[in-house]
Amino acid sequence: MKLTFSGGINENDETVIQPDECISGFNFELGFGDSHKSPRPPVDLKGIAPNSVETTGILQLVRRDDTETTLSVNGAKAYLWDGSSSYTEQGTDFFNAGSLPRAVSWDLDQYIVISDLNKLTPLSQWDGTTLITQPHNISGVTDLYASYAIEHLNRIWLFNIRADTSELPHVILASDFETPTIFNTGARGTAQDPNSVVTENDAFFLTVPDLRWINGVVLFNKQLVISTRLGRLYKLVGTDSTNFNFVDYYAASDATGVESIANIGNDVAYMKRGGNIERLSDTQRSGDVDTDDISRFIKTSVKNLQDSITVYDQKNQKVFFFVKDKILVFFKDMIGRGGEGGQYSPWSIYETDSANLDASAFNFNTKVAVYIRIPGTKIYSVYFGDPDGGIRDLNGILDGDNGALIRVERTSRLFELGKKKNSVTGRIQYRRKLKTDLSIFFDYAETYGLTNVVVPLKGPTSGGDYYNTDSFYNADNYYNTRVLGGEDIATVGFSPSGSGTAVRIITQLSVLNDFQIDQIDL
Amino acid sequence: MNFLKAVQQILINSTYIRGDDEAPDDFDSLQYPAAIRISRNAVKYQITRLIANHLIPYEFRVGEIVTRDGTGNPEAARTYDLPSDFVRFFGKSPFLQNDFNLQIFEFDDDDLRLSNNRSNVDIGQPYAWYIERDVEKKIGLVAIPNEIKRWTFQYEAEVQVSNENDTLPFQSEQEAEQFVDLCTEHFKIIDAGGRLSDIETDIGIKSARSILVDLMRYTNKPRRYGNAYRSVAV
Numbered sequence: 104m105k106l107t108f109s110g111g112i113n114e115n116d117e118t119v120i121q122p123d124e125c126i127s128g129f130n131f132e133l134g135f136g137d138s139h140k141s142p143r144p145p146v147d148l149k150g151i152a153p154n155s156v157e158t159t160g161i162l163q164l165v166r167r168d169d170t171e172t173t174l175s176v177n178g179a180k181a182y183l184w185d186g187s188s189s190y191t192e193q194g195t196d197f198f199n200a201g202s203l204p205r206a207v208s209w210d211l212d213q214y215i216v217i218s219d220l221n222k223l224t225p226l227s228q229w230d231g232t233t234l235i236t237q238p239h240n241i242s243g244v245t246d247l248y249a250s251y252a253i254e255h256l257n258r259i260w261l262f263n264i265r266a267d268t269s270e271l272p273h274v275i276l277a278s279d280f281e282t283p284t285i286f287n288t289g290a291r292g293t294a295q296d297p298n299s300v301v302t303e304n305d306a307f308f309l310t311v312p313d314l315r316w317i318n319g320v321v322l323f324n325k326q327l328v329i330s331t332r333l334g335r336l337y338k339l340v341g342t343d344s345t346n347f348n349f350v351d352y353y354a355a356s357d358a359t360g361v362e363s364i365a366n367i368g369n370d371v372a373y374m375k376r377g378g379n380i381e382r383l384s385d386t387q388r389s390g391d392v393d394t395d396d397i398s399r400f401i402k403t404s405v406k407n408l409q410d411s412i413t414v415y416d417q418k419n420q421k422v423f424f425f426v427k428d429k430i431l432v433f434f435k436d437m438i439g440r441g442g443e444g445g446q447y448s449p450w451s452i453y454e455t456d457s458a459n460l461d462a463s464a465f466n467f468n469t470k471v472a473v474y475i476r477i478p479g480t481k482i483y484s485v486y487f488g489d490p491d492g493g494i495r496d497l498n499g500i501l502d503g504d505n506g507a508l509i510r511v512e513r514t515s516r517l518f519e520l521g522k523k524k525n526s527v528t529g530r531i532q533y534r535r536k537l538k539t540d541l542s543i544f545f546d547y548a549e550t551y552g553l554t555n556v557v558v559p560l561k562g563p564t565s566g567g568d569y570y571n572t573d574s575f576y577n578a579d580n581y582y583n584t585r586v587l588g589g590e591d592i593a594t595v596g597f598s599p600s601g602s603g604t605a606v607r608i609i610t611q612l613s614v615l616n617d618f619q620i621d622q623i624d625l
Numbered sequence: 626m627n628f629l630k631a632v633q634q635i636l637i638n639s640t641y642i643r644g645d646d647e648a649p650d651d652f653d654s655l656q657y658p659a660a661i662r663i664s665r666n667a668v669k670y671q672i673t674r675l676i677a678n679h680l681i682p683y684e685f686r687v688g689e690i691v692t693r694d695g696t697g698n699p700e701a702a703r704t705y706d707l708p709s710d711f712v713r714f715f716g717k718s719p720f721l722q723n724d725f726n727l728q729i730f731e732f733d734d735d736d737l738r739l740s741n742n743r744s745n746v747d748i749g750q751p752y753a754w755y756i757e758r759d760v761e762k763k764i765g766l767v768a769i770p771n772e773i774k775r776w777t778f779q780y781e782a783e784v785q786v787s788n789e790n791d792t793l794p795f796q797s798e799q800e801a802e803q804f805v806d807l808c809t810e811h812f813k814i815i816d817a818g819g820r821l822s823d824i825e826t827d828i829g830i831k832s833a834r835s836i837l838v839d840l841m842r843y844t845n846k847p848r849r850y851g852n853a854y855r856s857v858a859v
Contacts, residue, residue: 176748178684250739526659526660526663526816527659528641528659528660528816554658555655556656556657556658557655557656558656559656559744561645592642593644594644594646595644595646595656596641596642596643596646596656596657597656597657598641598657598658598659598660598661599658599659600658600659600662601659
């Protein structure tokens with residue numbers, strides 16, 4: 104029997120799980136064409152705000168000259184952050200405590216418009232040097248708040264707003280054409296009010312047809328799609344202020360959370376009531392059927408989830424769903440990839456090893472996660488905030504999670520062993536990337552035994568020639584220069600105690616760096 | 626060759642360890658717990674089997690007891706402990722008193738007489754020994770010694786191995802290696818799901834054991850008439 108690691112976590116009945124999927128596990132990677140086991144990237148701690156208050160916003164402006172500025176929002180303070188240890192406060196206690204600021208770029212004037220999911224800080228703007236409250240030009244309104252903002256068709260659109268103390272979670276504001284400093288809460292779009300006096304380029308407002316709270320906005324496939332809480336999906340139709348309107352897109356989306364809906368490149372993903380995660384394309388094609396949920400592989404892990412922060416890592420083709428104490432990771436390139444038994448699960452889970460974690464045990468519980476350009480570079484990554492004022496990079500390159508071991512684990516489905524033997528023996532093929540110990544636990548059927556072996560994996564071969572001095576193979580011989588370090592294939596055997604008619608195999612490592620296990624032969 | 630080395634060799638012979646694998650450093654290795662256990666059992670089983678059938682040189686030992694003076698307190702000088710590795714005496718008259726070149730024999734195995742002698746408090750030059758029934762192996766002397774003297778005796782010792790560094794009970798490395806081959810055959814049968822009863826009927830086991838015994842023989846006696854004259858290849 105050969106155990107490989109092509110598929111992800113599949114929490115359905117073991118009888119339908121493919122041999123190279125796993126019934127549980129965490130911190131492993133998946134990839135199209137990959138069948139090996141390797142760890143997730145480490146999480147690097149990139150910086151800590153001077154006030155050590157939880158990071159609730161990471162806001163980035165990229166200007167036309169391809170320079171960027173990044174703000175870290177920690178409590179009331181907004182810091183200009185260089186991507187490392189330099190934090191410079193902008194304004195003085197600019198944000199109200201509890202704010203969850205989010206940015207949308209207004210490239211025409213080279214600034215970002217900052218909304219606040221909690222509507223505690225008025226709409227703001229950052230132009231790279233100054234942080235100010237965004238003018239809105241609404242008569243009789245001092246402070247304009249918006250949960251969501253987006254740039255679309257030459258306007259800034261605001262969703263789920265508050266005008267001073269007046270809560271309007273069902274209202275959508277569209278700015279004047281190419282003028283995001285002019286909004287109007289008095290003039291309704293003509294499509295919803297034929298008597299309205301707005302002209303094509305005027306600012307206007309609309310209400311969402313089901314009058315529920317707007318809980319998500321996403322641009323997808325040239326369309327602006329909005330979601331209402333436990334309600335419906337709507338899309339924007341029309342071309343100007345006289346005919347813009349929101350019409351039904353999908354009537355039973357039941358989307359939950361405030362940041363669970365996201366564009367994932369070729370689709371829109373969102374979390375439904377009950378925790379299931381759906382794709383818009385599946386919903387359009389099949390309606391509300393469980394078999395089309397992308398989370399159908401991880402029913403247990405998503406059960407009764409209420410919210411997630413959904414982030415699409417375009418570079419690495421992953422979708423991250425930040426939920427309590429972990430991240431559900433959807434590998435897009437695994438869509439449609441399958442073995443003989445059907446499609447492989449495209450899911451992994453990222454966790455932290457609390458027992459070994461550094462003092463700031465973030466456990467992936469965060470108030471903000473964004474796909475942004477790494478400050479000072481042209482490379483993009485997923486950054487997220489932690490409870491102690493830190494900002495962390497999900498695609499880290501350092502040793503471990505800021506020095507803490509990353510525990511990687513997979514539990515296979517049950518494999519029949521046939522005739523009960525006196526012992527199980529096996530052999531592992533791996534790459535000599537990292538010197539570490541691999542623990543393999545054997546969960547035997549019938550005997551209910553759980554035994555384990557600890558198999559030492561060797562590190563990279565030393566530099567130079569493998570067969571060298573005093574050897575048959577020497578310099579100038581056929582066997583000389585080594586293959587690339589870390590890619591050397593090696594095998595190692597093991598022989599656990601116990602026996603049974605069937606067995607589950609649990610592989611477990613705690614590592615600081617990358618490793619690769621190709622297969623396990625039993 | 627010691628016990629650990631033998632187990633390593635069994636794992637190598639049976640291809641558990643190959644390529645750039647490292648052999649386990651000790652019996653507590655968590656990499657091959659099952660294979661190590663089966664190997665250890667194979668070694669111990671085969672040693673037991675061997676010494677039960679044959680006397681092997683490693684079993685011979687010379688021990689000694691130093692008698693005590695029983696004058697005034699006979700019971701304190703009646704019995705003497707035997708070595709912890711003692712299995713049985715070698716020969717019928719094992720005890721030798723070097724000063725007098727004196728040998729003594731086992732007391733006639735008559736329980737009545739023996740019990741009489743156990744209560745005997747005669748003191749003098751010992752002229753017989755008997756097995757003292759006790760939880761540990763020991764002998765008693767008749768008569769009870771009245772002076773301190775050194776007595777030597779030959780015995781068959783326990784040669785089973787238990788610790789990693791215990792030396793296998795063979796005189797040459799060649800014998801030890803052949804013994805490991807025998808144990809490898811044993812290992813393969815058990816590892817493949819066989820039972821102990823399969824061991825003694827296996828042709829591989831029989832062959833390996835007979836080669837081992839041949840190696841241990843001090844003389845090369847022809848095993849059948851005319852053998853050497855028919856073919857050198859036989």
